[in-house]
Amino acid sequence: MAQSVWGYDSDNGPERWHENYPMAKGDKQSPIEINSKDVRHDSSLAPWHASYDPGAAKTILNNGRTCRVVFDDSFDRSVLRGGPLTGAYRLRQLHLHWGSSDDHGSEHVIDGVKYAAELHMVHWNPKHGNFAGALKQPDGVAVVGIFLKVGKTPKPEMKRILEEIDNIKTKGKEAPFQHFDPSILFPKSRDYWTYHGSFTTPPCEECITWILLREPIEVSPDQMAKLRSLSKNGENEAMNPLVDNWRPPQPVKGRVVRASFK
Ligand SMILES: NS(=O)(=O)c1ccc(NCc2ccco2)cc1
Numbered sequence: 649m650a651q652s653v654w655g656y657d658s659d660n661g662p663e664r665w666h667e668n669y670p671m672a673k674g675d676k677q678s679p680i681e682i683n684s685k686d687v688r689h690d691s692s693l694a695p696w697h698a699s700y701d702p703g704a705a706k707t708i709l710n711n712g713r714t715c716r717v718v719f720d721d722s723f724d725r726s727v728l729r730g731g732p733l734t735g736a737y738r739l740r741q742l743h744l745h746w747g748s749s750d751d752h753g754s755e756h757v758i759d760g761v762k763y764a765a766e767l768h769m770v771h772w773n774p775k776h777g778n779f780a781g782a783l784k785q786p787d788g789v790a791v792v793g794i795f796l797k798v799g800k801t802p803k804p805e806m807k808r809i810l811e812e813i814d815n816i817k818t819k820g821k822e823a824p825f826q827h828f829d830p831s832i833l834f835p836k837s838r839d840y841w842t843y844h845g846s847f848t849t850p851p852c853e854e855c856i857t858w859i860l861l862r863e864p865i866e867v868s869p870d871q872m873a874k875l876r877s878l879s880k881n882g883e884n885e886a887m888n889p890l891v892d893n894w895r896p897p898q899p900v901k902g903r904v905v906r907a908s909f910k
């Protein structure tokens with residue numbers, strides 16, 4: 649059975665997404681490589697603020713491409729404000745991208761550095777009615793990206809997500825995931841880069857204001873191993889490890905990346 653759906657394998661990976669998702673060849677695609685020499689410090693950039701309700705967390709699932717935590721976004725319950733944004737954006741889900749070893753896995757690359765993983769917190773602008781409407785708008789979606797690096801002082805809060813992994817090992821598995829405030833994952837520094845881009849997966853719509861945090865958070869080697877123990881396959885299918893679910897950097901095409909810091 650030919651794999652009609654997109655993925656990260658040689659026959660359905662990033663180089664072929666454009667066949668079914670033409671936006672993948674757009675000129676505002678994500679991720680990108682950020683080179684500090686090309687970044688513009690913008691002193692007018694405001695600080696960003698997240699006010700999340702831990703009660704909004706609902707479930708955690710393995711969709712065969714990532715591990716995703718889903719939140720109640722039926723009203724302004726968990727919102728992101730400030731930074732480059734106008735108005736409050738509702739938190740809808742968070743997920744991760746990671747590598748098959750610690751030396752790669754992030755989607756954005758900073759001055760040539762690839763991190764072991766990258767966590768995305770996806771928010772949408774309720775002025776566009778719903779998520780489907782928001783992804784058709786240039787100011788529709790805001791994603792906070794947090795880099796994960798392997799170190800000796802892992803963030804205890806990552807534990808919560810990784811403890812659930814055993815319950816969602818295979819594609820399609822979902823488990824309750826409640827009373828979770830994702831802001832505990834934020835690093836100390838609020839410094840960020842921001843630029844306009846796209847979903848890093850199909851449909852690759854160019855609707856995202858990216859807010860990438862400069863300071864990575866630390867995870868332990870066995871926390872990374874835990875993430876890599878997820879499977880792309882369903883319960884009774886041949887084992888196919890869920891690793892390297894990252895898109896390589898795309899052409900910047902003249903876009904300017906701004907920094908909130910000097
Ligand atoms: N990696 S990411 O943060 O750019 C990202 C975030 C959200 C989606 N959602 C996928 C989607 C779009 C329309 C329906 O479902 C895809 C990718």
Ligand SMILES: [Zn+2]
Pocket residue numbers: 743744745768848
């Ligand atoms: Zn993502």
